[in-house]
Amino acid sequence: MKNILVTGAKGQLGQALKTVAAPYSQYNFIYAGTQDLDITNAEVLANYFGLQHIDACINCAAYTAVDNAETDEDAAFLLNFQAVLNLSEICQQHGTQLIHISTDYVFDGKQNRPYSEEDEPNPQSIYGSSKLRGEASALGYNPDTIVIRTSWLYSNTGVNFLKRMQELMKEKSSLNVVFDQTGTPTYANDLAQVILDILTHKFEHAGTIAGGVYHYSNEGVASWYDFAIAIKAITGTACEVLPVTSDQYPTAAQRPAYSVLNKQKIKDTFQVKIPYWKDSLAACIASI
Numbered sequence: 001m002k003n004i005l006v007t008g009a010k011g012q013l014g015q016a017l018k019t020v021a022a023p024y025s026q027y028n029f030i031y032a033g034t035q036d037l038d039i040t041n042a043e044v045l046a047n048y049f050g051l052q053h054i055d056a057c058i059n060c061a062a063y064t065a066v067d068n069a070e071t072d073e074d075a076a077f078l079l080n081f082q083a084v085l086n087l088s089e090i091c092q093q094h095g096t097q098l099i100h101i102s103t104d105y106v107f108d109g110k111q112n113r114p115y116s117e118e119d120e121p122n123p124q125s126i127y128g129s130s131k132l133r134g135e136a137s138a139l140g141y142n143p144d145t146i147v148i149r150t151s152w153l154y155s156n157t158g159v160n161f162l163k164r165m166q167e168l169m170k171e172k173s174s175l176n177v178v179f180d181q182t183g184t185p186t187y188a189n190d191l192a193q194v195i196l197d198i199l200t201h202k203f204e205h206a207g208t209i210a211g212g213v214y215h216y217s218n219e220g221v222a223s224w225y226d227f228a229i230a231i232k233a234i235t236g237t238a239c240e241v242l243p244v245t246s247d248q249y250p251t252a253a254q255r256p257a258y259s260v261l262n263k264q265k266i267k268d269t270f271q272v273k274i275p276y277w278k279d280s281l282a283a284c285i286a287s288i
């Protein structure tokens with residue numbers, strides 16, 4: 001039986017994997033939160049990997065507080081870059097397939113067509129820069145690593161835009177939400193399913209699937225305002241949602257104005273079917 005380690009397992013993607021992995025009885029999933037496995041500590045990692053053979057590692061650990069990262073650069077780079085370097089090295093040493101997750105925030109958002117894996121990243125935030133360094137270190141150690149860039153992740157657990165909007169819509173009679181940042185919301189359970197599909201594909205077709213960067217989000221395009229309006233429509237709250245520009249909603253970190261991802265490569269390579277973002281949002285809210 002193959003051992004699959006999930007790091008950062010208590011975050012929203014880690015939790016989504018736990019839900020989606022239930023039918024995969026052919027794998028032994030090991031869910032490690034920070035207390036079980038601190039990936040910033042190379043010695044702890046070495047001991048952990050020495051105890052049992054790990055066939056694959058899905059790295060869900062990350063520093064994801066985008067605004068805080070602007071004043072907490074060392075912590076963001078420690079987890080999003082240095083720890084990924086540690087993990088890549090240990091995975092390389094032990095023949096472990098690493099699946100690492102990255103972000104649309106590696107792009108500057110100046111493009112007006114969906115970003116493909118070949119487009120040049122140019123992060124505008126500390127979070128985006130730290131994630132880009134993490135990608136490079138993972139692929140630098142082992143080109144067989146699979147890096148999945150995703151965008152606007154949400155689920156019914158953890159900290160995310162859906163949960164924040166639901167809280168604010170209960171507390172307030174009106175909300176301002178930016179309409180000049182465009183991307184695609186992604187349901188964490190859909191991403192978790194694709195990760196397991198890719199892993200299974202990798203195990204079954206060892207050597208024929210190239211490592212590298214793959215883009216994955218749900219289908220379609222939205223602004224954060226559209227996302228909020230869809231949440232309001234599905235949940236039926238009375239709170240008014242008002243469109244504002246990014247200038248009218250200042251934040252510490254700059255976000256890309258446009259970060260829609262082109263998903264052709266992941267579709268062609270793994271034959272994945274991708275749900276439309278509004279359908280997945282409805283499914284997520286219905287599951288709460």
Ligand SMILES: NC(=O)C1=CN([C@@H]2O[C@H](COP(=O)(O)OP(=O)(O)OC[C@H]3O[C@@H](n4cnc5c(N)ncnc54)[C@H](OP(=O)(O)O)[C@@H]3O)[C@@H](O)[C@H]2O)C=CC1
Nearest residue numbers: 008010011012013034038039061062064101103150152153
């Ligand atoms: N959230 C989003 O909108 C998006 C996320 N991504 C990427 O997807 C991936 C998953 O994100 P998501 O699930 O939302 O992230 P979360 O912030 O929900 O979870 C990250 C997890 O990492 C854990 N962690 C923190 N420090 C360490 C450490 N030293 N060792 C091990 N684990 C640690 C945290 O644990 P603790 O709670 O104990 O600190 C937390 O459970 C990340 O790579 C992220 O960059 C990409 C695009 C969008």
Ligand SMILES: Cc1cn([C@H]2C[C@H](O)[C@@H](COP(=O)(O)OP(=O)(O)O[C@H]3O[C@@H](C)C(=O)[C@@H](O)[C@H]3O)O2)c(=O)[nH]c1=O
Nearest residue numbers: 064066103104105151152153161176177178224249255
């Ligand atoms: C809460 C709130 C946010 N906003 C704006 C701020 C920002 O420009 C945008 C998104 O808000 P958030 O700060 O919730 O989302 P943000 O932390 O920017 O989300 C990002 O997280 C990281 C981890 C990623 O990798 C990205 O793909 C993306 O999902 O919406 C409003 O306009 N009104 C509001 O009431």
